[in-house]
Amino acid sequence: MQGQMMNQPLLISSLLVHAERHHGNQEIVSRRTEGDIHRYSYRDLAERARRMANALERLGVGFAQRVGTLAWNGYRHLELYYGASGAGVVLHTLNPRLHPDQLVWIADDAEDQVMFFDLTFLPLIEATASRFRTVRHFVLMADRAAMPKDSAIPGLICYEDLLEQASDDYDWPMFDENTASSLCYTSGTTGNPKGVLYSHRSTILHAYGSALPDSCGLSARDVVLPVVPMFHVNAWGTPYAALMVGAKLVFPGPALDGKSLYDLFEAEGVTFSAGVPTVWQGLLAHVEENGLQFSSMNRTVIGGSACPPAMIEAFEGKYGVQVLHGWGMTEMSPLGTVCALKPGQDRLSEDAQMRIKRKQGRAIFGVDMKIVDAEGAELPWDGETSGELLVRGPWILQSYFNRADTPLIDDRAGLGWFPTGDVATIDADGFMQITDRTKDVIKSGGEWISSIDLENIAMGHPAVAMAACIAAHHPKWDERPLLLVMPKPGKSVTRDEILACFDGRVPRWWLPDDVVFVDSIPLGATGKMQKNKLRETFRGYRLPTI
Ligand code: ADP
Numbered sequence: 001m002q003g004q005m006m007n008q009p010l011l012i013s014s015l016l017v018h019a020e021r022h023h024g025n026q027e028i029v030s031r032r033t034e035g036d037i038h039r040y041s042y043r044d045l046a047e048r049a050r051r052m053a054n055a056l057e058r059l060g061v062g063f064a065q066r067v068g069t070l071a072w073n074g075y076r077h078l079e080l081y082y083g084a085s086g087a088g089v090v091l092h093t094l095n096p097r098l099h100p101d102q103l104v105w106i107a108d109d110a111e112d113q114v115m116f117f118d119l120t121f122l123p124l125i126e127a128t129a130s131r132f133r134t135v136r137h138f139v140l141m142a143d144r145a146a147m148p149k150d151s152a153i154p155g156l157i158c159y160e161d162l163l164e165q166a167s168d169d170y171d172w173p174m175f176d177e178n179t180a181s182s183l184c185y186t187s188g189t190t191g192n193p194k195g196v197l198y199s200h201r202s203t204i205l206h207a208y209g210s211a212l213p214d215s216c217g218l219s220a221r222d223v224v225l226p227v228v229p230m231f232h233v234n235a236w237g238t239p240y241a242a243l244m245v246g247a248k249l250v251f252p253g254p255a256l257d258g259k260s261l262y263d264l265f266e267a268e269g270v271t272f273s274a275g276v277p278t279v280w281q282g283l284l285a286h287v288e289e290n291g292l293q294f295s296s297m298n299r300t301v302i303g304g305s306a307c308p309p310a311m312i313e314a315f316e317g318k319y320g321v322q323v324l325h326g327w328g329m330t331e332m333s334p335l336g337t338v339c340a341l342k343p344g345q346d347r348l349s350e351d352a353q354m355r356i357k358r359k360q361g362r363a364i365f366g367v368d369m370k371i372v373d374a375e376g377a378e379l380p381w382d383g384e385t386s387g388e389l390l391v392r393g394p395w396i397l398q399s400y401f402n403r404a405d406t407p408l409i410d411d412r413a414g415l416g417w418f419p420t421g422d423v424a425t426i427d428a429d430g431f432m433q434i435t436d437r438t439k440d441v442i443k444s445g446g447e448w449i450s451s452i453d454l455e456n457i458a459m460g461h462p463a464v465a466m467a468a469c470i471a472a473h474h475p476k477w478d479e480r481p482l483l484l485v486m487p488k489p490g491k492s493v494t495r496d497e498i499l500a501c502f503d504g505r506v507p508r509w510w511l512p513d514d515v516v517f518v519d520s521i522p523l524g525a526t527g528k529m530q531k532n533k534l535r536e537t538f539r540g541y542r543l544p545t546i
Contacts, residue, residue, distance in 0.1 A: 010205065011174070013173075015240055020046035026041060029249070029268055033120050051163045051167065053170045056089055066090045068094050068107050068112035069094065069117070070231075071096075072230070073251040076116075078239055078249070085203075090197070092110045094185075109192075109402060125153060138154075139162060142160070178201055181203050183196070183197050196397050198395075207240040216301060218242065220246035222248070258284070262286055271296055277306070277527075278305075278466075284315070299322040299323070303325065303360075312354065325359070332367070337363050339362070360431075361431060367393045370426075383427030392418060397418065422438070423448070435450035444474070444477045451469040453510075465487060466486040468483075468529045469482070469484070482514050484517075485515055495514075495515040
């Protein structure tokens with residue numbers, strides 16, 4: 001017997017319709033590429049998204065075709081999120097920090113029909129326009145006044161002209177909720193990037209999950225500023241979750257330095273933010289150097305790579321900002337776990353709480369996870385045993401875009417599990433802790449050493465800005481940890497001082513065999529340390545023999 005409830009498809013357009021009807025006056029504030037601040041309401045967003053849907057039709061973009069964006073976080077990008085997906089067009093957000101060759105490859109792979117781009121990327125598009133195989137129109141996301149006089153881009157269209165010429169009369173179509181809505185490529189640290197094609201259903205379910213109290217805990221009273229870019233897994237879903245709950249949205253545009261972010265947080269009364277640890281480092285440095293405090297921000301999600309405990313301590317201890325350590329992947333829309341304490345844990349000692357908070361957290365309902373050994377046998381949740389982390393759920397990918405042949409689902413562990421490539425422990429309370437990525441783990445004499453643990457400890461030293469731990473070849477142990485340390489500007493620290501940090505905190509055989517001071521650590525397009533590059537640089541490194 002079937003249930004007798006309405007079978008209303010979960011569509012992205014319904015978020016916009018809801019937000020306009022129930023929160024029409026709610027504000028969206030954007031720092032524009034031009035430098036000024038732009039403000040309008042959800043009502044204005046809805047009107048312009050409808051115009052965009054009509055405009056795409058006029059450009060000849062059909063149902064399920066892809067349109068690309070190269071854009072910062074801002075209101076025009078949001079209009080495309082809703083105007084394109086709402087009409088059944090697939091929004092493909094490209095990461096402008098990738099190499100131009102990779103961008104062209106990705107746009108070709110996705111068969112993008114139109115490329116929308118911010119003023120910042122005009123030179124990039126001018127240099128590459130002739131190389132895109134499928135792009136028929138280029139649209140500069142700017143006012144008429146900002147349009148270049150003569151551009152090398154054939155038929156360059158002005159975004160504002162495009163909208164002005166389109167009607168705002170549009171009825172959002174109804175279709176199957178499993179229809180594709182947006183496309184995002186993984187950063188491609190190994191081989192060519194792979195496309196992850198989200199659906200309307202997966203996006204809406206992810207938005208529900210991310211808004212839950214023990215996830216991001218979003219409400220209409222929140223002021224949400226996603227620092228994480230809209231080209232990085234849909235800004236972790238915040239543009240959808242904010243409309244779902246009716247929160248004010250604030251977009252930082254291209255200004256992601258500590259001062260610009262802090263000023264915007266304060267001016268707009270931001271309560272909630274989200275970003276990768278490397279961005280928060282800049283913000284914390286600014287706040288610290290200038291003796292500032294946050295007057296409205298009360299919590300932030302930090303994820304994308306391990307959040308150093310020293311950062312959690314600084315946010316929570318000095319500034320009263322709760323850190324929600326989160327873990328996820330492009331393939332997971334991206335949220336998988338968030339670290340929120342369970343009942344009674346908030347009465348534990350500060351040290352004991354910190355031991356929990358440095359973990360990546362508990363699975364959100366909708367994400368099922370387990371750890372397995374090399375044969376796929378499930379491992380115990382004892383907080384000690386580590387194994388490869390597998391996940392499944394309605395917002396986790398089934399197969400990569402255009403790669404039906406990619407072996408994906410882990411058949412060691414039975415059907416339907418996605419192998420994350422992360423190594424983790426899970427404790428009896430269900431708190432998961434990433435110890436490494438399978439390709440970053442250091443295998444010393446057959447035993448695993450967690451590079452993340454060693455980095456976190458080194459980054460706790462007040463003179464250390466960043467630390468990366470990689471495996472260096474060792475004649476006896478095969479691999480041993482080599483620690484690369486980038487000191488904070490103007491600070492100095494010695495090898496012995498760094499090694500002393502590990503005393504009593506890790507087994508003696510985990511101690512890095514050597515410490516090398518470096519001027520910089522390469523970061524990838526999403527702000528993560530590029531350990532593959534470091535491994536290449538230090539490939540022939542000879543560890544001290546004593
Ligand atoms: P992104 O989602 O950042 O674009 P990927 O999907 O390429 O990038 O990266 C996902 C990977 O990032 C995870 O598999 C994991 O290795 C790492 N990661 C994400 N969040 C965390 C975290 N909080 N701690 C440790 N590693 C993390």
